[in-house]
Amino acid sequence: MIKILKVIATIALTALIGIQFIPTSRNQSDVVPVTDFINNYNPPKEVASILRTSCYDCHSNNTNYPWYNKIQPVAWYLEDHVSHGKEEFNFSEFGDYSDRRKKSKLKSLLRQVEQDEMPLDPYTLIHSDAKISESEKELLLGWVNKVLESI
């Protein structure tokens, strides 16, 4: 019995070490594109900081990776997560969206943050600084509302 467990443990460990060598693509970019949301709408400093810490990791072309992202299978999980997040709403490409799409995206942003659906719970569990407090929420949503009305 112990022998079998030992074999299983060895196989699992080898697999775990093995997958560390599989490369993943990283979502990082040094250039801030002209289509970037913060670039285009010049939010107040606090709002820009909320957007960068709480939204940009998954919804822009530049993720601020945590150290554990170097470890598999965490990296895969995050890769998938970020690519889905960007597909839904990419702040880096906001300027390329049609006005119609800009409005729908901001409307959804307002609703998701208002209802505490975003940022996602598993994300804020690890990134406690990404949690949006009630006062931050008010600040962010008030400003986004103004942007929405201006489009």
Next chain:
Amino acid sequence: MKNIKSILSVMLITILTFTVTSCRDTKKEDDNGMDHDDMEMEHDDMDMNDSSMNSAENKGMTQDKSASDAIVTNYLEIKNALVADNTEAAASSGGKLVSVFEAFEVSNYSEAEQKELKEIIENAKEQAEHIADSPVDHQREHFEILSKDVVDLIAITGTNKTLYQDFCPMYNDGKGAIWLSEIKEIKNPFYGSKMLTCGTMQKEI
């Protein structure tokens, strides 16, 4: 005397025939052109809208208003599912609507219209995708955006169906929201059974 009588009756019949046929002609024209009601509205506005009326009439001749039929049908399915608080039915109609948007052919329209249509469809398709894959509250949020898209789309493509544009003043934090319905009676898709008859009819499309 007899002669005069017969001449009079011949004249009367001629006039009657004339009236009847001309009536029929105008009716035919109406059918070829725009909706009957729209036509009357344009007449009320008198000459000012003459040019726009002509272009709209031309559009009616060369373009097929039924192009939007599948979109409208699936949209109304989602609407009715939300009225009935039926999340699964709304989701499955949302899925169907995604493929209908993908299949929509824009090449029959002018360049400016194509650009507008592509933007509408890109946005509307995303809303349909979310409706296909969300709990009921989210479905309603995306249905609100979708409704605006479908209204704008129909403004370009036209539709054979009689639709009513309804307004719910409460939804969206009191900013209000519109939806389209095939019936005159108010059945509110944003709140379903909670507030079924809340809302007003804004206009007939």
